[in-house]
Amino acid sequence: MSYNLPDHLKGLTDSEIATSVKKHGSNRREASHKNTWLEMLIGILKEPMLLLLVAISILYLILGNYGEALFMLLAIVAVAAISLYQDTRSKKALDALEKLNEPLSTVLRNGKVVAIPTHEIAVGDLCITEEGKMINADGKIVHSNDFSVNESSLTGESFSVFKSSESEDNKVYSGTLAVSGLAVFEVEKIGKETRLGKIGVSISEIKEEASPLQLQIQKFVKGMALIGIVIFAMVCGFSYHHTGNLIDSLLNGLTLAMSVLPEEIPVAFTTFMALGAWKLMREGIIIKRSSIVETLGSTTVICTDKTGTITENTMQLKHLYDYQKDKIFDEKDFGDPQLSALIDYAMWSSEPVPFDPMEKTLHAVYAQTQACDQRKAFQMIHEYPLEGRPPMMTHLFEQEGKQRIIAAKGAPEAILQASTLSEKEKNKVRETIQALGKQGFRILGVAKSSFEGNNFPVKQQDFKFDFLGLTVFYDPPKEGIQQVFRHIYNAGIKVKVITGDNTETTQSIAAQAGIINTAGAIEGQEIMQYSEAQLLQAVEEKTVFTRMFPEAKLAIVNALKKKGEVVAMLGDGVNDGPALKAAHIGVAMGSKGTEIAKAAAALVITNDDLDKLIIGIASGRRIYANIKKAIQYIISIHIPIILTVSLPLFLGWIFPQIFTPVHVIFLELVMGPTCSIVYENEPLERHAMLNKPRKMTDTFLNWKELAISIVQGLAITAGVLFAYQYTVQNGESEEKTRAMVFTTLIFSNLLLSLANRSFYYSLLQSFKNKNVLFAGVSALTLVLLFVILYVDFFTAFFRVTDLSASELAAAFGIASIAVLWFELYKWVKRMRYPYKNLN
Structure with missing residues (x-):
């Protein structure tokens, strides 16, 4: 970093920092409470399944069945341990994400410019802020250069305020945004002592809304729980009517309630999202909130x-x-004295300490070609x-002898419009611009002016500018970008290019990059004049949108959302903030993105690689499919457990209590890890990125999918009862019989x-998908x-007996018929839908 x-x-100094931290603490507002290990355990012990186990343990103690009571207590420990393991994994994943999401702040320490985590800012630090950066502490400006700040987060006023060390208001505040220039401020207040901290405004306090999938799953689980309560009451009543034994009737009812309760589903959802x-x-993809992973898989449009x-x-x-020579010079001729003025003013119109790639290039060319460096x-x-609109910028420089330089550069149309040239x-210049733009070049106009006095x-645009010429840059498409867009299109996702560059350049580069339908671009000014119907039609038909500004970008994103699209918006600048916030998935670039873009985005790509x-998106689809x-596995396997517990009782079969709570809890301990640990680890299926995106409005299980799971469950029930x-x-x-x-x-x-590892590919094909956890759990x-x-103690405890080889083979044969018919269904499905667009 150079300033x-x-x-x-x-x-x-280091010692002053230590003293300051000891006296004033760290730069944190009241952090959101994080559950301790003990609090997590207490929360787990309040779960319905654990409460059922406790109730059953108490009933066994009343009956004097101490072995069963001990097993239930061990089951409580096992279920709690599995839940705690899952919660801990999720917590660790989310904590790691939170650390990565913390912005860095630039400070002067020991005479050097360093970047530190924002929470390490100390009172007395000299913080450096510049265009596009969030201010992370309250302080007093000690040095500035054309510095302006947006304080709308505190005042509600959206306009920018220019400030300096000499201005009446020379204070800056945490949570506000640097709009232009640079400032160094001395930190006076941090954490909860800042104005923002006292107001109590904190992003961490904003409650995250449940996603559509979360709401659907919550509704499903509540429905299943209600069914469990009804069946519990029916079984208790039925059993008590026939036996007159209240304790046994309660045990029968609680056994069935355990078999109905789908407590694995919420745990699985949380685990899948956090680990995803x-x-x-x-x-290298930082997710701001874990539920966005679900939305990623539904992306239908990428705005880039x-x-x-x-x-x-x-x-x-x-x-x-x-312009004076009406001639285009190549790289080898940049040293020509005729170009001196153009190169000179192109450099002076750039930032003194450039960070933009074009400005860095202009400074380098100036240094290489000018005999005397005047900087x-x-x-x-x-x-x-x-x-x-289109944009331009102007810089005024002066030396001790009062010689003055006024240099401007920007979009050629803006420079021409402000120049003294005739129409x-x-x-004539526009023809040159158009010819160069069609070759994919990025073009900037350069002009100079003069002005006496300081009443600027x-x-x-009110200066009288003399047009000097054009700087013509070439920014080639990234290597391999054509393959990236081919993947995007194969996944059924549309692409929209939204840029501030001119039409000809954008169309040329977009075509080279492999983007489809680059003809008929629309500029930002046109967008703002469209009616709603025209805008909706434009975003449907057009791909390239040029000379875009914040309001126009926002209009595009909102129009796409109205069309029912799930929008991922890529942006890196201050001006992208509104559109990033409005999109379903705001995507900021980690390397070249401003802090405000990263703050507004839901996702940050650390290396700027599309x-x-x-x-x-592939991960989002994988996670949704695996959920x-x-x-579906939970539904299918719960059905035979429920019916095996209840039907012998209701139908008056010879052994009405074929399963007791001991057997049901063993099955629950097997199912829990399978659904929430094993399925989470399943890789992406081969066809997943060749399908069209699912609609956000789709329920997580449609009636056809639910029917398949029910049929699978009933088939297993038929096999078990057979x-x-x-x-x-x-x-x-x-x-x-029980065995x-x-x-x-x-x-x-x-x-x-x-x-169920795949509802399309065969079981044998699924074995090719590496998942070590499946083999381990099985x-x-x-x-x-x-x-x-075969171990006597456990045989007696579970009230079973050993099985001969032929009986084991019979059990496996029955199970195979009850389950593997589904392979025939999948084979028919593959025959009917052999193509890539499998939905």
């Missing part, structure tokens, strides 16, 4: 800038057009920041979890099953 700052500004965001973070997103943002100066001899005395002369015009957004798989009747008909005991039913259900559960389940069947 031309006065030599006397040194900042705090964490995995994206490792890819041109410079630095589609292009390399290298800004090589390829040509110079000198240290002149000081900037006034600046007109980049503004206007005929302007048209309010508007830069391909990362495709990775994010659906997990939920195993029951088959064993009974052979005159076997209750223990043997056959229990084993058949465990085998069915394992096969179902494998079959193996552990089988080991536990065999321990229950």
Whole structure:
């Protein structure tokens, strides 16, 4: 970081920093409360499943069944441990994201400019802020250069206020935004002592709205819980009517309530979202809130800038057009004395310490071509920041001898409009601009002016400018960008290019990058004159939008949303803030993005690579698909558990209590990790990025998908109950019948979890998708099953008996028929829908 700052500004020393922190604390407002390990555990113990287990444990103690009561207590520990593990993983992922989301602040310390985490700002620090940066502490300006600030977050007024160390109001405040120039301020207040802290305004206090998927899942879980309460009452009443035993009736009812309650679903949702965001973070994609991962997969339109997103943002100066000579000069001729004035004023119209790639190039060309470097001899005395439609900027410099330089550059149309050229002369230049623009060049006009006195015009356009010529840059498309856009189009996502550059240049670069339908571009001024109907039609039909400004960008995003599109908006500047905020997914660039863009965005791409957004969209689709798989698995496996517990009781079969709470909780302990840990780890299916995006309004399970899960559940129920009747008909005991039913259900559960890895590809094809957790959980389940069947202590406890090899084979055969018919369904589906657009 390089800044031309006065030599006397040194900042705090290490010892002064330590003293300040000890006295005033850190720069944090009241942080949102974070649950401790103990609070998380208490929260888990309040979950319905845990409360049911506690109730059952108490009933077993009353009955004197101490072994069962102990098992229930162990189950409580196991369920709590699984939940705590999931919550801890989610918490760690979200904490890591929060640390990455904290902005850096630039300060002077020990005479050096350093970037530090914002919470480390200390009272007395000298903070440096510049255009596009958020101010993160209250303080007094000690040095500035054409500095203006937007204080709307405190005052509600949207206009900018110019401030300096000499102005009456020389204070800056946390939460406000630097609009132009640069300022160094001495920190006076931090954290909750700032004006913003005292008002109590904190982003962390804003409650995040539940996403559509969250709301749908909450509704589903509540519905299932209500059904569980009704069935609990029915079973209790029915059992008590027949037996007159209240305790046994309560046990039967609680067993069924446990089998109905889908407590795995909310846990799975939280885990999938948090871990999804964490995995994206490792890819260089920082997610501001984990629920945005879900929305990513639904993206239907990507609105992208041109410079630095589609292009390399290298800004090589390829040509110079000198107006007086009416000649275009190539790179090899930049040393020609005829170009001296044009190069001179192009450099002076740039920032003294450039950060824009074009301005850096102009400074470099100036240094290489000018015999005498005058930059240290002149000081900037006034600046007109980049503004206007199209935009331009003007800088005024002066030396000790009062010699003055007034230089302007900007969009060629803006410079021509402010120049003294006749309309005929302007048209001649416009022809040159058009010819160069069609080749994909980025063009800036350059002009000079003169002015006596210090009563400068309010508007830069009021100067009388002499047009000097054009600087012609070439910013080539990024390597591999054509493949990126091919992936986007294959995924059924539309692309809109929204840029401040001119039409000809944008169309040329967009076509080179592989963007479809680049003809018929629309400029920002036209957009603002359209009726709503015209605007909706334009955003549907057109791809390229040029000479865009904040209001026009916002109008485009809002129109696309009205059309029902899910919009991802890419932006990096202060002017992109409104559109980034309005889009469903605001995407800021980590390297070249301003702080205000990053603050407004929901997602930050750390290396400015558009391909990362495709990775994010793919991740969103993977997570959504895996949540659906997990939920469909839960529905399908809960149905046989519910019916196996209830039907023998309602139908008066010989062994009405084939399952007790002990068996149900074992099944729950198997299902929990399968749905929330194993399915979360499933990779993206091959066709997922060849499908059209799902609609945001779609429910997470449509009736067809729900029907498939119900049929799967009923088929497994039929198999399990067939195993029951088959064993009974052979005159076997209750223990043997229970062992056959229990084993058949465990085998069915394992096969179902494998079959449901894909609802399109075969089970054998799914094995090619590497998921170590599937193998681990399946193996552990089988080991536990065999321990229950063949270790005497557990056999007695679970009230089963061992099974012979033929009986095991029969149980597996029944389970295979009950589950693997679904492979035939998938085969038919593949035959009917072999194409890429599989929905």
